[in-house]
Amino acid sequence: MPDLYLFNTMGRSLQKFVPLREGRVGFYGCGPTVYNFAHIGNLRTYIFEDILVRTLRRFGYEVTHVMNITDVGHLSGDDDTGEDKMVKSARERGKSVLEIAQFYTDAFFNDTSRLNIVRPTIVCKATDHIEDMIELIRRIEQNGYTYFAGGNLYFDVSKFERYGELAGLRLDQLKAGARIDVDPNKRNPFDFVLWFTKSKFENQALLWDSPWGRGYPGWHIECSAMSMKYLGEQFDIHAGGIDHIPVHHTNEIAQSESATGHKWVNYWLHAEFLVLDKGKMSKSSGSFLTLQTLVDQGYDPLDYRYFCLGGHYRSQLAFSWEGLGQARAARASLNERILALKEKAGAAIPAALPAPEQWSKAALAYREAFDAALAEDLAMPKALAVLWTMLKDADLSPAEALACAYDMDEVLGLRLVETEKKRVEVPQEMVQWIEEMIRTRAEAKKARDYARADAIRGELKEKGIILEDRPEGTTWKVAE
Ligand code: AMP
Ligand code: ZN
8 A cells, every 4th residue: 555645734744644553543523503404515524535445455454433412502603602503493493402412313314324334433422522521621620720700610822832733823823812802701702711600591401510610611622621531631633624723623732732741733734614605604693405305306315425525525515406417317327337247247246346456557557547536645636537538448357347346346436336226126026927937938949949049039018028058057138
């Protein structure tokens, strides 16, 4: 395998990936806030993370992938302004916060499994980890990075020298108040809440006892607490959407490193946004597309996955129905090719196909080119192009080409092994009749009555049934 290069937002450069522990990767990706369905923009980010995990595994690493489920503390503004998204959604829908969280968590994993996104190794809910968060906040407090004001515990960014490094923010330049802030308790507009005790809203359902009073955690602390709990105080990769760079991830770093006193994450990966013609897609704006919207329009979730593979994760991807239609057409012809190869190879299951050691030089070169594309900061459009060139190469045997496509699909995740011809339903009586005809034909052949045998084949063909004589006997299929 070639060396894997990833673009690290910390330092803004392409860097060779070297894990902390040989052969292992600790990876944390910020999960959904479960107050609504994920929109297809969110899902683009999770498809990118899936490609990352699949690539790491292909490159031989044992990956522990941790994802949080935010079910408390995420206010409508990432900078502590507004109302808790969960509480608001529950009130608007006349449900309890727990019911809302459960419903949208299930909906989220239903979407990700339809997109063939591998489930994270560990999925952890914020509300199950309040004690861990409190413990971490105590460490931050003991190290002198906090102050208490107006009933809330704040992180004092002026105490953390490297604050803003990830986003390239310079506090001294930004003090003038680039961020509009409504909280008069903050000493610096970039300070953020670690623990709220003054709920700004009545009927706040999510409250816990803490050393700072009864209340609830700020949004950022859950990711610091849960990632360190499951991956250790230093780990390899942290990812999310690009919007998380200036606030959420910047604050996660400040919290984690002020608690431990050392570096927290080695590689920061961020996916660019999916944009609509009209601009940004956001959950809170109310108008957004879900995976189900696409399904309702007749698309397969994997058409959307294919569409996402067509753009590099660090470039914005403009969504359009036309673009999705092109992805669907491309995926349909990909599936057709795979089906044709399955028929020619006569062996559809991967185990019956030649292993890479038996491949020709040409097939191995395609595999290498595919891996080289992955190693180049997950260049999926390039990787897809290699798949297509390989499939069009007539020098490869069908079995070898099929094996090569399946091998690439480990990362592409387009379920090529499962590609099946759309079954035409044949009524049971007709099946019996066909089988009877096949038996009669076999007897005719045995009696060397080839004219009769051919006549039977012809009669079946007229009815749209094709016979195939194989060493193990005659099979039939519906003509295309
Ligand atoms: P949320 O559920 O709002 O916390 O967002 C879940 C993930 O989706 C985060 O990693 C966001 O950065 C990401 N995200 C939000 N909007 C978009 C978008 N339009 N395109 C791609 N990713 C997005
Ligand atoms: Zn996070």
